[in-house]
Amino acid sequence: MTEDKILLAARYIGGDLDRAESEQFKQKLLTDTELQQYVADYKRAEENLKMHFADDQQRDQLQATLQKLNQQYFAEDKTEHKVVSLKPYIKWISVAAVLVIGLFIWSPWNNDLYKQYANDNKMLVTERGQTSELDKAAAFYNHQEFDKAAVILAELYKKDSENALTAFYYGSSLTELNQLTKAHNILEKLAAGNSVYKFDAAYTIALSYLKNNDKVNCKLWLEKIPAGTAKYEKAQELLKKL
Template sequence: MEDQYLLFDKYLNDELSEEELTSFNEKVSSDIEFEKEFLLYKETHNFLKNTIEKEDELASFKKNLNKASNSYFSKPHSTKKGVIFTFAKYAAVLFTIIFAIYMYQTSMEDPSYDSFVTYRSIDITVRNSENELATKAENSFNHKDFKSASKYLYELIQLDENNTEFKLYYGFSLIELNEFQKADNILSSISERNSAYKNTAIWYLSLSKLKQKDYQSCKNILSKIDKNSPEFDLAKPLISKLK
């Protein structure tokens, strides 16, 4: 678990290589438990970032965590017993304190968009293997270049107006660019039709409302997510905060 926390931290600080970033996004897309753990860590990370006033304390915390982790993973098996105990005890106490503070501080705070948004990698070139435009859209989206992604996705929609997948990720890109009216119109249209993208569109639409701090609309939209869908598992922590 410790190395997973370090992986989350590297992702949030843009320290992953292109290959590592692709692998991370694929795991988030395919592993619900991994995604939920990442969301929880991300929310805690954002809390610390916004509430710890002394930057040197946060830097010291990360330095000590990395140092302890490096010691743990670099020791030969025969000498790990004491290191395992020390690191496990250190990590357990540390994260217990962090989550205790987080739960106390955030119990009265409104949820934030940054704490709940996730970036699922998209794969639209499988069905468009000879389409250079689709490749550009996919690469831009997966590397969080949403300005370029929105441009390419818009062009793809002009070529294929019935492609719901293009519209879905175009809508999400627009949320990232704060073009809420256009995003909400597109996602609302998808969410009102029965398709494989219905619940994903509802989830993205709720995130749009969350980013706009329209909490009542966000809550109302979340209630429409199918309880048997993967998106409902993502939505449950947010639903609990909006009660």
């Protein structure tokens, strides 16, 4: 059951499995993609919550919520004269509650923030006449069919990696497709150069980190965008919300 896997992942991360259980879990983790996702989700949620509930008052509120969840959903079962002590499980029940809270409260907020500040550049092609591959890529990109745009742009980028327009929109497409390592390789080169896409590239890199829940690197890249550039106002607004 899904709930069993969530709690098992929480107990593993919380260090509450004995050696035999831990080894068994690790073996299952090698092939169970759903279990792998729960472990990754927990780690991400835990880090997000550390940052999101930073001050003492918020930590107290979170602790109160966890205690309430424990009392409400994991009370002693006295039906049919059966009494179950849950003291050994309070820790990992709370960990599971953290996972649930992180996924259902923080993550939607983060996704909404990404969508709100997402790069709204339209790919404009100045060359006119016979329809070119660049025209096709632009049409796909502007209709947010980033997978199709990326296929064409990848070929164009191979032919001319110094073309700033191709590089920027290829990197942006890869960002939307969550191919972040490849996107960073392309966009960081642009951000280090002097093309008209220099600061658009920096802004897109910042958003890629936001999309990946990395607020520290997101801030670092937003701070690289100077006043007077097209993305400065948005960058400053986003910095205030992080």
